[in-house]
Amino acid sequence: MADGVLTRADPPSGARESWRGLPISLRIGILYLLCRVVTSVFFLVAAELSGPTSRFGAKPSIGDFAIGWDAQWYWYVAVNGYPSELPLTEAGQVAENQWAFMPVYAYLAQVLGLPFHSWGAAAVLISLIAGYFACLVLYRLLRLRLDEVAATWAVLFFASAPLAALFQIGYAESLFLLLLFLSLNAVMRRKYGWLYLLLPLMGYTRPGVLAFALLLGLHGIQRWLARARDPLPRRHVAHIVALGALAVAVGFSWQAVAAVATGDPSAYLETELAWRRNWLPQPVAHFVPLEGFIEAAAFWFQSWGLGAVTGKIALALAVAAVAALLVFDRRVRALGPEIRLWSASYLVYLLLVFFPQSSVFRLLVPLSPLWGAAAVPRSLSWRLSVLGACLLGQWWWIYNMYALGNTYWQIP
Known part of the structure; x- marks a missing residue:
């Protein structure tokens, strides 16, 4: 084909x-x-x-x-x-x-x-x-x-x-x-x-x-460190800073829109937590970054009869393994810094905001540029x-x- x-x-x-x-x-x-x-x-x-x-x-x-x-x-x-x-x-x-x-x-x-x-x-x-x-x-x-x-x-x-x-x-x-x-x-x-x-x-x-937004920040740092071999014009610096600010503004603006429309400052976060509550026996009171992955690790490993502590250890090992893959694997490195930085940024984003359940496979689809690493051999x-x-x-x-x-x- x-x-x-x-x-x-x-x-x-x-x-x-x-x-x-x-x-x-x-x-x-x-x-x-x-x-x-x-x-x-x-x-x-x-x-x-x-x-x-x-x-x-x-x-x-x-x-x-x-x-x-x-x-x-x-x-x-x-x-x-x-x-x-x-x-x-x-x-x-x-x-x-x-x-x-x-x-x-x-x-x-x-x-x-x-x-x-x-x-x-x-x-x-x-x-x-x-x-x-x-x-x-x-x-x-x-x-x-x-x-x-x-x-x-x-x-x-x-x-x-x-x-x-x-x-x-x-x-x-x-x-x-x-x-x-x-x-x-x-x-x-x-x-x-x-x-x-x-x-x-x-x-x-x-x-x-x-x-x-995180990718743009890391990209700016990477370009600054590599400026000797990859010149970094001032206009590029201005674009990277402005676009990072724009991405942050857009990312938080939907929360502001929901707050204005409903009169509830936490409308968007409470809505997102509504899906998480379907999975946990105890209701989630407030959004806390990273808490979703930690709770999910305990939830799933308890469901499998392996214990909550085992789940948290497995989560830490998985994070370390993925980080090592992005940093050291030659096939991933062949894709260039931008794809690697995007993959790292998106995974950090998921770790901070997501509660992994059956839709986790769909949430990983934005990592699709990594298919290039599978095609390198x-x-x-x-x-x-x-x-x-x-x-x-x-x-x-x-x-x-x-x-x-x-x-x-x-x-x-």
């Missing part, structure tokens, strides 16, 4: 040259389309396997899957907007509500869906199109560090990844990934001016722009093994979240 397959399988030179002669946009498009066909087959099989105990019932359609789960929340935002009065549970705590979902994707689908008279059709179309362009931009930014074959394989892994179903459902991830890759590409190419547009769009599509058997693992993981995720979707850890 990818360049490396065609080259190393040694097909007739005419076919190989014809493939390599196609514009990269077309080659990526062909690979992306093939991956979407595979995902559609997985969805069809999952629909056949779905039973009466599934959230989707017996024999749902792919369309039912596409507008299920959080897609319903985005649709609800598009139709009803955001509440001026926070809904409460019977215990008097803030209940789940629209303030947890950013507006760009929801309202864009509402506008584009007018000709179809269908929010869901437009939402899926946005995800599909944004997914293709995300693949194309990912290829462009990886080509700054990797050869053509490795970059193509990395895109193939990304388009076939365990969470690749997100390209075909009414979730904002595809659009967010496109904006994220464009932003990373701008940083890597020193085209900072584009970020004044991209950062607000990204920030109001999905949470995560605060991680990009030149062995065809290695690359095919990674691709096979991607497809197996994709089927596992679709089967559990859609064909089953009937227990607490089967929520995407």
Whole structure:
């Protein structure tokens, strides 16, 4: 499917040259389309396997899957907007509500869906199109560090990844990934001016722009330390500082919007905590950075019968292992400092704000530029093994979240 397959399988030179002669946009498009066909087959099989105990019932359609789960929340935002009065549970705590979902994707689908008279059709179309362009931009930014074959394989892994179903459902991830890759590409190419547009769009599509603020800070430090071999003009310093401030402002602005609209200064944080309360026996009173991961480590390891202390030790070891991977692994280092710094920044952001549960797999998708590291080894058997693992993981995720979707850890 990818360049490396065609080259190393040694097909007739005419076919190989014809493939390599196609514009990269077309080659990526062909690979992306093939991956979407595979995902559609997985969805069809999952629909056949779905039973009466599934959230989707017996024999749902792919369309039912596409507008299920959080897609319903985005649709609800598009139709009803955001509440001026926070809904409460019977215990008097803030209940789940629209303030947890950013507006760009929801309202864009509402506008584009007018000709179809269908929010869901437009939402899926946005995800599909944004997914293709995300693949194309990912290829462009990886080509700054990797050869053509490795970059193509990395895109193939990304388009076939365990969470690749997100390209075909009414979730904002595809659009967010496109904006994220464009932003990373701008940083890597020193085209900072584009970020004044991209950062607000990204920030109001999905949470995560605060991680990009951290990236910009670390990027500024890295460029300062490397200024002897990579000149740092004053205008770049001004851009990095201004954009870091913009990313911070955008990242916190949604809390301000929710506070003004509801009259409750803690409206957004209380809304986010509403989801966390579903997992813990004791209600969470206030948001405390890092507390979510520590509580989750104890929760999950207790659920597995291994004890809360074991969970906290495992969390510390996992953080150390990931840090070592980002710093020392030669395949990750080959991707360049910007991707490594983004990965570190985003993981720090998750550690500070997230309570890991079944949606943790989806929350890790912004780390997708690291697929480039998986594509660095030149062995065809290695690359095919990674691709096979991607497809197996994709089927596992679709089967559990859609064909089953009937227990607490089967929520995407």
